[in-house]
Amino acid sequence: MAPKLGIIAGGGDLPGLVAAACRAQGRPFHILALSGHADPRVIGDEAPQDWVRLGEAGTGFERLRRAGVAEVVMIGPVRRPSILELAPDFRTARFFARVGLKALGDDGLLRAVAAELEGEGFKVVGVDEVLSGCLAIPGPYGNLSPDEQAGADIARGVQVARGLGALDVGQAVVVQQGIVLGIEAVEGTDNLLRRCAPLAREGLGGVLVKMRKPGQDRRIDLPTIGLATLREASAAGLRGIAVEAGGALVLDRDSMAAEADRLGLFVVGVESPQC
Structure with missing residues (x-):
């Protein structure tokens, strides 16, 4: 035992x-x-x-x-x-x-x-x-995947999130059409999303990117998303969420996939060179 x-x-x-x-x-x-x-x-x-x-x-x-x-x-x-x-x-x-x-x-x-x-x-x-079954896997959860613009925003978000993490500031960033709408500090991800909602530009919506900090101890404070995060992202007008495959937690992946499809958002695990 x-x-x-x-x-x-x-x-x-x-x-x-x-x-x-x-x-x-x-x-x-x-x-x-x-x-x-x-x-x-x-x-x-x-x-x-x-x-x-x-x-x-x-x-x-x-x-x-x-x-x-x-x-x-x-x-x-x-x-x-x-x-x-x-x-x-x-x-x-x-x-x-x-x-x-x-x-x-x-x-x-x-x-x-x-x-x-x-x-x-x-x-x-x-x-x-x-909770080994909650560790993020590569690829999409659900039926939707990032298009070219969303992929570019994710790449930008990974770059910014890694910079934030190196300074031990936060793990999340919101990017829309290449513009950083907000970065996570002490307020947490849900409040970051609420803060970014009124900052959204016209056109294609943005993405939330959550990454583990470079060199972060895997035993503590892994980035996490759940249904509440997904619903806050939808309310903020985002198109989807990207998390680090193997370095973040996705709670209840089946429910996440179903809710993402219902809301019309993508959730995707992406590889990061920081791993």
Whole structure:
């Protein structure tokens, strides 16, 4: 039997999908849900769980040990708080004093958190090791594929996304007819799409491109799209979404393909030289 998995849960549907996969595999698990970030409806009442604030690292480590967790996966978006919002306990304050919060981007901070977990004796694993069926595959999902203009926009988006990622800024960019309408920063992909909607030009719609950052640790923060992303892209007037094949997650690929066809959008996995 696989070791007991600790699911450090941020927002979105991924924590619930990982818990469901553990149940299907007969794998023991325990959820450490982050208050103010994890969705109680996703976590549910039946799953073994503890809730902690983001600043309660000491309590979190103790709860994971008490639950007998050996491996840990970190999933779901977490809005980075200010120090005042964080209200760190002694263990968390010591961590930030050592790594320097202001000096780190999201990827750097997550790497430091992963190293801290491993220093406490937990093995950090990637969500794709648990949800292997969600790893993006090359080619289209559904019946629609990018045309020549969309292909050019995707190529431009890959180029820009890689530049963003190298600076540890974000993983997503919206491009229309060669023009960059928006790049993802702290607001997340859904808010990026909402921000880009009123910026759309006349003519052929744009594309959303999501790529893994160059050199990114595959165990943490892989780019992810789900049905909500697809619907936000449609509402923003986009023609489709491109994600990195082998470097991003596509949640519920069959439903994604069917919804993409219904909305008249393409979803495609593209290869990237950064892999």
